Amino acid sequence: MSVDTVKRAGQTPDERMPFAELGMKQDEYDRVVAILGRRPTGSELAIYSVMWSEHCSYKSSKVHLRQFGTKAPKSEALLVGMGENAGVVDIGDGWAATFKIESHNHPSYVEPHQGAATGVGGIVRDIMSMGARPVAVMDSLRFGGLDQGDTRRVLPGVVEGISHYGNCLGLPNIGGEVVFDPCYIGNPLVNALCVGLLRKDQIKLATAPGPGNKVILFGARTGADGIGGASVLASATFEDESQAKRPAVQVGDPFMEKLLIECCLELYQADVVVGIQDLGAAGVSCATTELAAKGTGGMTVDLNLVPLRDPTLRPEEILMSESQERMMAVVTPGDIDAFLAICEKWDVPATVIGEVTDTGRLVMTWDGEVIVDIPPGTAADDGPVYERPFHEPLGQHDLNLDTPDSLERPSDLRTTLLQLLASANLSSREWVTSQYDRYVRGNTVLAQPADAGLLRVSEVMPGAEETTRGIALATDGNGRYAKLDPYAGAQLALSEAYRNVAVTGATPLAVTNCLNFGSPEDPEVMWQFAEAVRGLADACKTLGVPVTGGNVSFYNQTGTAAINPTPVVGVLGVIDDVAKRVRSGFPAAGLRVVLLGATYDEFGGSEWAHVAHDHLGGLPPRVNLEAERDLATVLTEAAKQGLLEGSHDLSDGGLGIALAEACLAQGVGATVSLPGGDAFVDLFSESTARALVCLKPEHFETLTDLCARLDVPCYGLGETGGDSLVVEGVLEATVTELRMSHEATLPGVFG
Amino acid sequence: MARVIVDVMLKPEILDPQGQAIARALPRLGFSGVSDVRQGKRFEVEVDGPADDAAIAEVRKMAETLLANTVIEDFVVRVEG
Numbered sequence: 001m002s003v004d005t006v007k008r009a010g011q012t013p014d015e016r017m018p019f020a021e022l023g024m025k026q027d028e029y030d031r032v033v034a035i036l037g038r039r040p041t042g043s044e045l046a047i048y049s050v051m052w053s054e055h056c057s058y059k060s061s062k063v064h065l066r067q068f069g070t071k072a073p074k075s076e077a078l079l080v081g082m083g084e085n086a087g088v089v090d091i092g093d094g095w096a097a098t099f100k101i102e103s104h105n106h107p108s109y110v111e112p113h114q115g116a117a118t119g120v121g122g123i124v125r126d127i128m129s130m131g132a133r134p135v136a137v138m139d140s141l142r143f144g145g146l147d148q149g150d151t152r153r154v155l156p157g158v159v160e161g162i163s164h165y166g167n168c169l170g171l172p173n174i175g176g177e178v179v180f181d182p183c184y185i186g187n188p189l190v191n192a193l194c195v196g197l198l199r200k201d202q203i204k205l206a207t208a209p210g211p212g213n214k215v216i217l218f219g220a221r222t223g224a225d226g227i228g229g230a231s232v233l234a235s236a237t238f239e240d241e242s243q244a245k246r247p248a249v250q251v252g253d254p255f256m257e258k259l260l261i262e263c264c265l266e267l268y269q270a271d272v273v274v275g276i277q278d279l280g281a282a283g284v285s286c287a288t289t290e291l292a293a294k295g296t297g298g299m300t301v302d303l304n305l306v307p308l309r310d311p312t313l314r315p316e317e318i319l320m321s322e323s324q325e326r327m328m329a330v331v332t333p334g335d336i337d338a339f340l341a342i343c344e345k346w347d348v349p350a351t352v353i354g355e356v357t358d359t360g361r362l363v364m365t366w367d368g369e370v371i372v373d374i375p376p377g378t379a380a381d382d383g384p385v386y387e388r389p390f391h392e393p394l395g396q397h398d399l400n401l402d403t404p405d406s407l408e409r410p411s412d413l414r415t416t417l418l419q420l421l422a423s424a425n426l427s428s429r430e431w432v433t434s435q436y437d438r439y440v441r442g443n444t445v446l447a448q449p450a451d452a453g454l455l456r457v458s459e460v461m462p463g464a465e466e467t468t469r470g471i472a473l474a475t476d477g478n479g480r481y482a483k484l485d486p487y488a489g490a491q492l493a494l495s496e497a498y499r500n501v502a503v504t505g506a507t508p509l510a511v512t513n514c515l516n517f518g519s520p521e522d523p524e525v526m527w528q529f530a531e532a533v534r535g536l537a538d539a540c541k542t543l544g545v546p547v548t549g550g551n552v553s554f555y556n557q558t559g560t561a562a563i564n565p566t567p568v569v570g571v572l573g574v575i576d577d578v579a580k581r582v583r584s585g586f587p588a589a590g591l592r593v594v595l596l597g598a599t600y601d602e603f604g605g606s607e608w609a610h611v612a613h614d615h616l617g618g619l620p621p622r623v624n625l626e627a628e629r630d631l632a633t634v635l636t637e638a639a640k641q642g643l644l645e646g647s648h649d650l651s652d653g654g655l656g657i658a659l660a661e662a663c664l665a666q667g668v669g670a671t672v673s674l675p676g677g678d679a680f681v682d683l684f685s686e687s688t689a690r691a692l693v694c695l696k697p698e699h700f701e702t703l704t705d706l707c708a709r710l711d712v713p714c715y716g717l718g719e720t721g722g723d724s725l726v727v728e729g730v731l732e733a734t735v736t737e738l739r740m741s742h743e744a745t746l747p748g749v750f751g
Numbered sequence: 752m753a754r755v756i757v758d759v760m761l762k763p764e765i766l767d768p769q770g771q772a773i774a775r776a777l778p779r780l781g782f783s784g785v786s787d788v789r790q791g792k793r794f795e796v797e798v799d800g801p802a803d804d805a806a807i808a809e810v811r812k813m814a815e816t817l818l819a820n821t822v823i824e825d826f827v828v829r830v831e832g
Contacts, residue, residue, distance in 0.1 A: 111822045224764035249823045251761075253768035310764060323766070347775075 057383030087548020112157025125278035131204035132196030144185030168254035173436035174453025208295030223309035226322030301354035390526035402617030470578035474500035479564030487535035505639025506573035518562025585665025589721035597690030672718030753802035
């Protein structure tokens with residue numbers, strides 16, 4: 001069977017190539033022709049089309065994302081910043097943590113179970129490729145309205161996929177979010193986060209230096225996973241391939257991934273890896289071009305050597321296949337035997353498929369003929385960069401003028417509290433999180449429904465120091481806030497994740513983000529994106545937490561209806577002694593209940609406006625980063641001094657929801673009185689930079705002194721105890737009533 | 752009463768981790784000469800009336816709706832006997 005070779009491309013310069021079918025624009029194709037000085041072969045076109053896709057090249061977002069670098073705060077903790085597979089942060093005692101969040105939105109809509117499962121698999125491999133042992137995952141999920149039919153298809157599938165893959169791998173799922181909004185009905189968001197631990201001196205990078213070093217592909221065999229586009233190529237060029245291959249859904253095999261994890265850790269331990277890269281989107285194309293571009297600059301690959309699950313695959317398809325559970329390593333010739341022996345031990349197929357060169361060219365052969373001959377950097381780094389036009393959406397101003405001030409406010413606050421507590425977005429997430437293993441590996445200190453997940457650092461890792469430290473992680477994002485003001489919305493997502501980490505007693509250190517938006521070709525969506533990035537970069541600078549990496553997901557829209565802009569922000573923090581972590585909610589009776597932070601009349605984008613009036617308008621709560629930082633300092637300092645018995649962050653639904661959730665945590669009631677003049681505002685406003693804490697009465701004065709020093713408002717609200725939540729003069733509800741409202745909603749829909 | 756059989760298999764291009772696990776286990780158990788295994792599901796649907804065209808069409812609809820995930824699986828409907 002003939003194949004489109006470089007020689008043939010030279011002889012048939014005018015042959016029409018199906019670049020448009022592969023999503024490439026005419027000018028992009030022309031650029032490839034200019035780079036190569038001839039038309040690309042089918043295989044070269046396959047490489048350029050995937051590497052220059054929005055997904056891999058960040059061509060629409062790059063010009064904005066630069067701010068994460070230029071505005072980055074100085075951080076002594078940052079060991080590896082953006083641009084690698086994941087960021088790495090120094091957490092002390094010789095340990096480092098690496099973490100990243102990534103979207104798998106579209107696949108999860110097409111096939112919820114496999115889409116979400118492979119999302120977990122992909123992010124876990126990113127963490128492995130940094131040299132770390134993956135230790136936990138979390139997921140930030142958005143679905144259509146709770147009452148919409150397709151949500152009943154997508155949510156159970158997604159949750160099942162996440163739990164299946166994560167539970168099989170033996171990784172605890174320690175947190176995340178589940179949010180419902182009709183804007184996500186055709187575009188659910190599945191953002192998967194993974195965190196790993198490693199010794200500081202163990203970091204691995206995606207690079208292929210040293211001519212003569214071997215390129216090894218290891219892990220699962222390559223099949224026709226996710227190669228819809230490549231089939232166009234194959235069938236357009238070759239008549240006997242005319243039987244239409246449909247785009248194949250990627251299916252993950254978590255048991256293979258588990259073997260890969262253990263295999264990689266042993267390879268790192270044996271020190272037989274020069275550079276390593278996981279295979280995600282764009283598979284072999286991405287791994288070879290990126291490794292070569294970051295290394296000595298050249299590489300030869302014999303594609304016939306790639307082990308195949310489906311022997312009929314054409315080279316174009318092999319290059320584009322997104323088969324899961326594969327990795328690529330660069331290994332010195334002397335270490336090959338040791339490398340292969342370790343793979344053999346773990347039952348992981350491994351094959352030498354090529355060699356590093358210093359020619360500056362990536363050369364691939366098929367049946368002895370050269371089918372790819374390109375400068376790898378042109379595919380990996382020099383993709384097109386677009387300065388897409390953007391402008392404020394028509395109607396944005398009107399949206400901001402449509403404030404919630406005119407909405408009728410309730411007089412019966414007890415009913416409002418129970419109604420909010422049972423609403424789609426504030427009700428218990430137990431139906432989802434109980435399907436995840438939260439405690440496997442035995443290092444989980446806090447998990448859902450705590451504000452942040454908290455893990456003990458007690459891995460058995462050769463050469464590592466024993467430590468009392470722990471790491472805390474939280475993700476947050478509020479598309480309603482971001483719709484009203486994307487600049488503030490992104491900052492509010494960061495503020496909340498930052499606060500969630502701080503309420504456990506941990507000090508926030510670094511940020512990852514997953515930016516979910518509609519089409520970048522729509523100037524109004526692009527404005528939302530530009531504003532969100534600018535907001536997040538500015539806020540990271542003020543809070544002193546650098547962005548270490550993340551991912552952008554565009555085209556989350558059906559027709560012209562884009563999702564609410566949804567920047568999801570993950571924050572990682574560290575606590576010196578996990579024994580000093582603060583529990584979630586009210587752990588016992590007889591404790592003072594204290595509100596930290598100031599409350600204003602702020603209902604724009606609030607859950608109350610959403611639930612009671614289906615209203616979205618006005619402006620989101622005011623961002624106050626200095627207050628967030630001071631609040632975090634109070635919380636971490638108080639935790640260090642052992643002042644706090646319990647804590648809970650105030651966010652969606654305000655103080656009322658926070659009080660109810662704090663009571664529900666251990667079934668302990670509380671009697672409180674409200675500090676302000678308007679009970680409704682006190683209970684349901686969503687002002688930022690606030691947290692609820694409880695402590696032994698004898699510590700109250702020390703806490704108020706600490707708050708006074710940092711200028712953090714501090715109100716003694718009352719005391720824990722009894723089996724009811726009593727807000728004096730306003731409402732009273734038994735913990736049982738609260739629980740029944742809170743816990744019935746999701747089981748009522750999903751069974 | 753008639754019995755209609757629905758065989759559901761993963762589409763050929765879809766990865767089948769269970770089939771692969773079986774294929775790997777066979778040589779360990781002393782079976783040789785097996786190059787690949789694919790695993791699927793078989794449903795036996797008892798219908799009240801005869802297995803006429805209408806009944807088979809109905810079972811086909813069941814397969815599309817519930818028995819098979821047509822995004823990743825193919826199915827075949829046949830009457831037993």
